[in-house]
């Protein structure tokens with residue numbers, strides 16, 4: 783199935799999670815077209831409202847679910863979301879592939895990798911992904927496209943550690959999946975992510991201001 787929107791090689795995802803509808807509306811009017819949200823019900827409410835107020839927005843806006851992708855609620859990603867960035871288990875991936883076929887709606891996804899080594903972070907190890915590749919685990923189908931890898935820097939925000947984590951993900955991609963994209967970089971570390979070749983930046987607070995929660 784043809785993707786609803788061409789997915790570009792570089793994009794800034796404006797992460798509007800927790801921000802009220804009037805803010806999303808204003809961002810749309812100011813020209814922002816690629817949004818990111820974590821909470822599916824909140825996103826659905828805001829973006830359905832946007833699409834009913836501005837019918838053209840439905841064809842212009844890409845909505846990215848930036849994760850985590852939960853197996854139990856992922857059916858609610860359809861048909862609103864273009865992509866989800868937080869697929870962190872093979873059972874979730876299997877469900878996503880199955881559900882996309884059932885809905886006959888295209889969706890893309892990123893596998894989340896734990897690149898900081900922190901136990902509290904979701905995500906695959908590189909070994910797990912390589913093993914699945916060797917075992918020919920299906921990564922995509924005509925409705926669901928495997929776009930690349932998502933990684934988050936360490937909570938410390940330390941420059942050396944963050945750069946090292948982003949570099950590990952970039953090298954893993956180069957060596958094992960050269961045609962895949964990278965989703966890495968947030969408000970506090972996007973410059974290092976850009977230097978290391980990130981394709982998708984997920985920027986919230988720098989665009990919309992600090993969040994009081996979430």
Ligand SMILES: *Cc1c(COP(=O)(O)O)cnc(C)c1O
Nearest residue numbers: 797848968969970984985986987
């Ligand atoms: C909230 C969030 C972001 C954006 O964070 P900022 O630091 O506000 O830019 C990016 N990625 C994920 C997965 C998030 O949950």
